[in-house]
Amino acid sequence: MGCRFLRGLLPLLLPPPPLRVRHRMHSLECVQPSKRPRCSLMAPPRIGTHNGTFHCDEALACALLRLLPEYQDAEIVRTRDPEKLASCDVVVDVGGVYDPERHRYDHHQRSFTETMSSLSPGKPWQTKLSSAGLIYLHFGHKLLAQLLGTCEEDSMVGTLYDKMYENFVEEVDAVDNGISQWEGEPRYVLTTTLSARVARLNPTWNQPNQDTEAGFKRAMDLVREEFLERLDFYQHSWMPARALVEEALTQRLQVDPSGEIIELAKGGCPWKEHLYHLESGLSPPVTIAFVIYTDQAGQWRVQCVPKELHSFQSRLPLPESWRGLRDEALDQVSGIPGCIFVHASGFIGGHHTREGALSMARATLAQRLALVSPSHPLIQ
8 A cells, every 4th residue: 555655646646747848849939039149138239340449330220239138238340351251240331241131231342333322212212321320221210209108100109210311411421432412522520529529539640559449338328328318309499380381281271361371379399490301291382481489579570481491582572661660650550550660671570469460471471472463554
């Protein structure tokens, strides 16, 4: 009986059969091997770039990659040794290969002529890409969605993707590829660009210590901070301004039947860039002539829309007879009580009330209509 009792206990005392081994083997068969054999408990991923003198483009490329969760702990390997580069998960700005499937992002080879437009049809930018532009092209939407706390399909991601390239990354691409902003000799020298500040983090030619490792880390910190600051500005200031202008365009017919006057719900909003971009999508098509809004003192402004974004000429300036006048003198000439001023060039005027500012815009539109009337003596 004692033997039978011990035999009954034996299965309970022995360890269970190795069922997990089969499960592990199954899991390993389902996981694709990485380019560099590594388990999750071993070394972090490696980003390779060249050693020696560094530039803004590879500093930005490495910094952008490190903002992604999968590369946040990545080791930066600075070398030109092909064997060491081959062991890296991502290689930027060195190696002479552009192959996104293998995560190789160099732009120095003679065969490379790619731009944002050529690799992403529909984009307007024709500047040759550097390693920064290549990383932004392939990882930018994912990165911005991560930083903005939304999905890649969010329209805000697409809008800010374009804005960040045009106003941050493209400059780095152009400088690294030696593409000038202008033809001929510049009128003055720019020495404080992001690329110039990164370059100054390299050791000077006559410093005894020519080690660039510490400087490259500082460069990555610099470009990362500026990228994040710029994105924060566009998200929390530029995008709300865009929404304000978009709403004003939607409500334009409630401000005036002509549809040529818009009213901003909040003064101080930078509106010109957004107006030019959004105006083209209006239906029915219309060209906005005036924007009215309140200033910091709570008084009303009527501002003429420039012919072009950076132009000093207005599409329709305030009447010449009003220009340079103030207060009562302006009231008498315009026939609109409560006027404050009209600038000497006619691009902006002020009034104490909303209705007064609106009347100034409407009176200017009426004078234009009178000038183009067939019965007007100036019309041949």
